[in-house]
Amino acid sequence: MHFLHKPLPYLLFGVLFEYFTTLCSPLQVSPVSCGSKNISSYYGHCVTSQEGVRELVCFVPLGLSRNGWECVWTPRKHLVYQTHRYTLIIEQKMIHSCKMYANISGTSQTFNLSKKRNMTAHVFDESDPKSCTKNVFSGSPQQLVRCGPPxxxxxNRHSRQLDIQASWRREENKYIALYSVRYKELKSQSWKEPPVKSKDSNRCTLGNLNSSLSYVVQIQCVANDKCTQCPWSKNFTVPPELTDKPVMEMVEDFPQTKGSRLVIIKWKFAASELAEGYSVTVGKASGEDPIEAFNTSRTLLRLALSHSAYHLTITAFNKAGNSPAAQRTIPPLDDKDLYGRLNVTFNGNMSFTVSWVDDLIKTYSCFSVEWWRRGEKAAHKSFYEDENNYEVIHLEEPLELYKKYTFTLHTRPHKEPCNLKFINNSESTYGSIQSFFTEGSPISAPGNITSSNVSQSSMVLEWTAVPEEDNRGFLLGYFLHYTERLQDWTDTEPNITVDAGSTSYELVDLQSSTVYRVQLSAFTSAGMGVRSSAAYFETKPEGLLVDLSTVVILQLTYLISHILNGRPVLSSVPPQHP
Incomplete structure (x- = not known):
C-alpha cells in the first residue's frame, strides 16, 4: 500500500479508510469524517490530468432542502473499467469540517452542508489500481446557486425559423427572467456566436435557418443574483423543417346502413422520409365540439361518420414540428334513402318543432338537430328526449324570409349529457328535410331563351333556369307566355305550364311565316315571378305554294316567248339553269 512508509498518524488514517471502504458496498455513499491533514498525504500520488476525472463543479440546486448541495464531475476520457470507484471529500476549513464519500459508482453526489461557509471539494478516481486522478473545486455558497437546465x-420549426418554449421547475421559474440559446448545424463542430437571447422567460426564436438542415440546440438561463449558475442543457437535435403539405389523393363516401357512412381518406407526402407520422383532425363543420385528432404512421384512415359536414386537416410531423396543413371539407351526404321521415313546423321566426315518425325513444334518448342555409355554417342543438317524438328548438337568431333551410336529425347512443363525445362512430343520421320559413315568388326570370327545330308550324324553345337563391321558395314550374308579334297582350293569351324539372318546350299549331313573341316566368306556391324579356322567333313560310307559283310563271314566260318567235311549243317546260 502507498501508506506503508508514512508516519504513524497517516498509517492510522489509511487503516481507518480501508476499514470503511471494505465495509461499504459499491452503492454505499454514506459520509465518513476525515482529517483534512491526511487528505494530501493519502492521495498525494493522485494527479490532475486532462485524461482523468475532470470538470468537477459543486452547487446549491435552487429549491432543494435547506442545506442541500450537489457535486458533479466528468469521468476520465478513456474508460476501460466496468466498475468505477470515486471518492468525494468535502471541506469547510473555517469550521474544521471534513466529510468523505467513498465507493461512488456514478458521477454525482448530493449531500448536506452549511451554506454559511466557503467549501472545497476533492474528487478522486481510483478505478485504475495503477493510477489515481483527481480534481478540485472551491467556491462560496452565495455564488453557487444553480438554476436549470430547463x-x-x-x-417548432416553420418558415425558416425555430420557435422555442422553455420552462424550469416551479421553484426556479419565478427567478428566471431570460434565457440564452446556442445552436449549430448538426455536422458542425462550433456553435454560432453569439447565443440568442429569449424574448421573455418562456419564448425564443431562431431565424434565417436552412429548412433542409438539422440543427443542435442548447439552452441555459441568464444568471442573476438568485441563479448564479446557469449550466447549458443537454443537446436537442432538431430535424429538418417540413415545408410541403400532404396531398389528399382520395376522400370517398360509402353509405352504410342506418344513416352512417364510411369515409376513406388517403394522402401522400413528398418528404415522407422526414416525417415521423401524420396528424389527422376531424371536426363537425357546425363547430360542435370535439375536434378529434388521429395520429398515424400510415397514409390511410377510415372513419365511421354521420351524414353531417366535417372539416378535415392533415399535417405531417416530426420532432421539429408540423408541416403546413392540407384541408378539406367533407360535405353533408345527400342521401335520399335515409330510413327516417322528418317533419319541421315553424312557431314564428324564433323557434321550430322537429318531429319524427319512428318510435326512436325506445332505442335512443340523445339527439342532435342541425340546420343551415346553403353555403353557410350549420347551427346545432343537442337534446335529451325520452317521452315524445318531437322537440321544440328555440333559436338565438331569427329565421330569414324566403331562405331555404336544411334540417337534419342525428341519433346518439350515449346517455346524458347529450353533447358529442367523440367524432368517429359517434352518431347516425335519422332523416333530413328542406323547408322555407316563408316562401316568396321568384325575383328573377328564366334567361337565354332560344329556339331550335323551327318549322312552318312549330319550334322548340330552350332556356336557363332561375338561380336557386332567386326562387325564394320551392320551384313548382314555369309559365310560358306567347302571342303573335302584332297582337297586344290580353287576358286570353296562351299560357303554358312547364314542369319545374324542364328547361325546354315545343310549341305546336303555329302559323307559318309568323313572328311570335315569347316570355317565361317561374312560379312557387307564393305565386308567379317576374317575366323575362321578350324574345322573337319566326316560323318558316309555306314552301310548297311558293314553288307552284314559280312554276306557273316560268311556264307562261316560256309559251309567250315561243309563240312570238314562231317556234314549236314543247309539252313541258325545259329545266332552268341558274
Missing part, C-alpha cells in the same frame, strides 16, 4: 422544452 425541465421542459418544446421546439
Amino acid at each position: 425541465s421542459n422544452v418544446d421546439l
